[in-house]
Amino acid sequence: MSAVTTTHAIDSDHNKAHVKRIWKAFWVLLILTILELGLGLTIYNIDLNPNPSESLVLGLKGIICILTLAKAFYIISIFMHLGDEIRNLVMSLAIPALSFIWFIFAFIYDGNSFKNLRNTDAGSRKYIEKVQQHPVPAIKEGEKN
């Protein structure tokens, strides 16, 4: 069994290149995370405005999702060495994982549809956003519990 485990050459040139690649992946992950944090803080600051632009926030969130996928790719291919394995192994893992694409769309669509049905009593009325029009009646301090 040990014959199949030592698939990585042990000469020193390959060695140095490999360590270099690991650190490169680390810096890439670090930079992607910092970018995500920057975008997250941008969203926080946009939301501080009285009328935040929803499409801008949604776009930024989309960019964050793409950056996350890039991070996942780096972790799997460099840190977990899946990039060094043969293609059949990669495919036997990647093809089942592709079903996530369908799961994500289907379940989020379902959740959204459930919200619309509930908000409109299954389409029988228009959706009116509940905004607190009047302040809640004041209660005396003594009644606090």
Place this chain on the structure above:
Amino acid sequence: MQTTLARNKSQLWSGGKSPFNVSYGKLMMWYFLMSDSFTFGAFLISYGSIRFSLNHWVDHNYVFNEFPFTEANLPLAFVSLMTFILIFSSVTMVLAVHEGHKMNQKGVEKWVALTILGGLAFLSCQAWEWTHLITGEHKVLVDGTIKYWGTTMSHNPWGPKVMFNGELVATPGPVAFGGYFFGITGFHGFHVFTGVIINTVMLIKTKLGHFQQRGHYEMIEKAGLYWHFVDLVWVFVFLCFYLI
């Protein structure tokens, strides 16, 4: 070895050896991780569908804005510290695997020990965060009276704000938030905890020279795969709970 590996890349399996050029143990670790990713995926997708089905969800920038030893409003700061700790412990793990390929026992010991430290640091951060969320007191308007709630499985003080006695006060938010947050980060924390135990066993076995006798450090590789998976899941937990 290298030439046979290169040639096998494009050829169909003809028996007599591992079909994927990896050992049985490593292959099964990959399949275990795939099944585990479906568990985490199911949790996160269920969280997503519940979140999309509600008109109001919590604003994570206000729930997770605290940092130990300071009262300042620092959204994202503490969780980014946790993320950096986990990414760094992933690097130390991959360096341990690399030292294992070189059959360098001292190197493996050093990097696995650092990985364990990283895992423990992450768990401590999570313990602080949970304690802070559960014991924190936030003003909530419940049925016309002001109450002070922590964020728990049954209480969510982060609902929409209303005017009350001339000030904006939060109302109870969806209860699902606490369940999903503590459930998913708890399940992930449990994985980190398991990873720390596995790495500790690996460290002890390395120190005893078991892998040196065996002639290869494949167990470190398998433990490494698990540890990187924990990091991989955190990337998505971080995305779903703290960023979007």
